[in-house]
Amino acid sequence: MISKPDWDVAGRDWIAAGRERVPPPTPEKIEALFLGSLPQAEADRLREQLAYYPEMVRVMTDPVPLDVGADLPEEEVAADLERIRRQINAPFAAAVRTPSRRRSPSWSFVATAAAIALLALGGIAVLLHSRSESIPRSTKILYADGDRGGTTRGAAGQPPIELTAGTEYLLKLVFWPERPYRQYRLELVDAGMTPPRSIWNRNGVQRERDGSYPVELAGDELKPGRYRLILYGVQERPELLATYSIRVYAK
Amino acid sequence: MTDDNERRFEELFGYYRRVVGFFRHHGHSDEDARDLAQEVYVRVFEHMDTYRGEAKWNYLEQVARRIALNAFRDRNAAKRKADLVSDEKLANVEDASVVPADVALERQALSHRLGTAIEQLDLNLRICVLYYLQGFSYHEIEQTLGLSESTLKSRLHDARKRLKQLLGDDLAEFGGDS
Numbered sequence A: 001m002i003s004k005p006d007w008d009v010a011g012r013d014w015i016a017a018g019r020e021r022v023p024p025p026t027p028e029k030i031e032a033l034f035l036g037s038l039p040q041a042e043a044d045r046l047r048e049q050l051a052y053y054p055e056m057v058r059v060m061t062d063p064v065p066l067d068v069g070a071d072l073p074e075e076e077v078a079a080d081l082e083r084i085r086r087q088i089n090a091p092f093a094a095a096v097r098t099p100s101r102r103r104s105p106s107w108s109f110v111a112t113a114a115a116i117a118l119l120a121l122g123g124i125a126v127l128l129h130s131r132s133e134s135i136p137r138s139t140k141i142l143y144a145d146g147d148r149g150g151t152t153r154g155a156a157g158q159p160p161i162e163l164t165a166g167t168e169y170l171l172k173l174v175f176w177p178e179r180p181y182r183q184y185r186l187e188l189v190d191a192g193m194t195p196p197r198s199i200w201n202r203n204g205v206q207r208e209r210d211g212s213y214p215v216e217l218a219g220d221e222l223k224p225g226r227y228r229l230i231l232y233g234v235q236e237r238p239e240l241l242a243t244y245s246i247r248v249y250a251k
Numbered sequence B: 001m002t003d004d005n006e007r008r009f010e011e012l013f014g015y016y017r018r019v020v021g022f023f024r025h026h027g028h029s030d031e032d033a034r035d036l037a038q039e040v041y042v043r044v045f046e047h048m049d050t051y052r053g054e055a056k057w058n059y060l061e062q063v064a065r066r067i068a069l070n071a072f073r074d075r076n077a078a079k080r081k082a083d084l085v086s087d088e089k090l091a092n093v094e095d096a097s098v099v100p101a102d103v104a105l106e107r108q109a110l111s112h113r114l115g116t117a118i119e120q121l122d123l124n125l126r127i128c129v130l131y132y133l134q135g136f137s138y139h140e141i142e143q144t145l146g147l148s149e150s151t152l153k154s155r156l157h158d159a160r161k162r163l164k165q166l167l168g169d170d171l172a173e174f175g176g177d178s
Helices: A004-021 A027-035 A040-050 A054-061 A074-088 A090-095 A100-104 A105-120 B001-014 B018-026 B030-046 B056-090 B101-118 B123-133 B138-145 B151-175
Strands: A138-143 A161-164 A168-174 A183-190 A197-205 A212-218 A223-236 A236-247
Touching: A004 B001, A004 B123, A027 A040, A027 A054, A027 A236, A040 B123, A040 B138, A054 B138, A054 B151, A074 B018, A090 B001, A138 A161, A138 A212, A138 A236, A161 B138, A183 A212, A183 B138, A197 A212, A197 B138, A223 B151, B001 B030, B001 B056, B018 B030, B018 B056, B030 B056, B123 B138, B138 B151
Parallel strands: A138 A168, A161 A236
Antiparallel strands: A168 A212, A183 A197, A183 A223, A223 A236
16 A cells, blocks of 8 residues: 555656646736636636646735735835836836827937837837827737637637838727626737736727727837737726737838 | 826835735745835836726735746746756766665656546546645635635545546545545
């Protein structure tokens, strides 16, 4: 008879080996799972995947005691605040300027400087404009990736929509939610980064009568690479509705 | 930064120690926890225009979770890379602490046998067993999988029964409560 400790060790060994073949899920997927916005089959697959990564589960579920950081000395807090301020001060203050300001001649220099500063930091400035602020040169219809089972409409296995850097686009994201939401939210993720990183988001995106969510994209601010646009419906909390893959090519 | 954003940012910074604590709690060193907490505030600043000033800690915790998950993925990827290097180095190293080959082989065989049996379980049972083997408490498994206590116990019971069929009498003590 094999003892319980030996079986437990065998179980742990098997799970440890499992981490070699099962990659950790993305934060976006994990958040969607805990928001309850994944189809059942996908949710089950993700739960199984997460079983190999208890640390990630605990990030989502563990209540953190209130006093775990209380002993951090005041001078260290002050030093950290200073470091944060140094990181965010000039470049980000310019980057958060509204697109309309960027477009006015008096701000063009500032906007260009901000874009250069962001690129130097390895970031990307993405500017979306209201329809009244610019005339898009090209309209693209985007269908959801089709990787979300029954909740995603549109053709399954859609290849990424192809955009060219330096061109302005009106993107019309197509998606019919099963119920209306109070508002919609879009997030742009740089899928070329490891791990993929959110680089922009916008609340209050309007849904048109034809079921599309128009959004203007200033392609001159996007460097070539892979991106994902993620559409959320927001009621009490954001629920992931659909993702749209984009590939931007150089001019 | 506008005055309004500045004010909201400072209000959020009032939670800085707690954000550092969040990362400490999830196993990061003090230094890493502070670095990650700073990343949280940089991210918060980047999205300050979309933050409406409500539920401050919930908002910060949401950002911190995202950063913690990303940090884990980075660390995991780095570890895997390091493991590959280590394997190459170990090929030429003799170490007295290394488990004897016969013991290691026996352990590997047992692990493989158990794993093969677990893979034959239905998905619902398999997920419960995986979390159980990871050392999650019943309460944690219930919370993570959204199951009631009775459903979880029933699934683990069914899983044990099925594993026993697959593994024979050797499993008599595995996963048992006694």
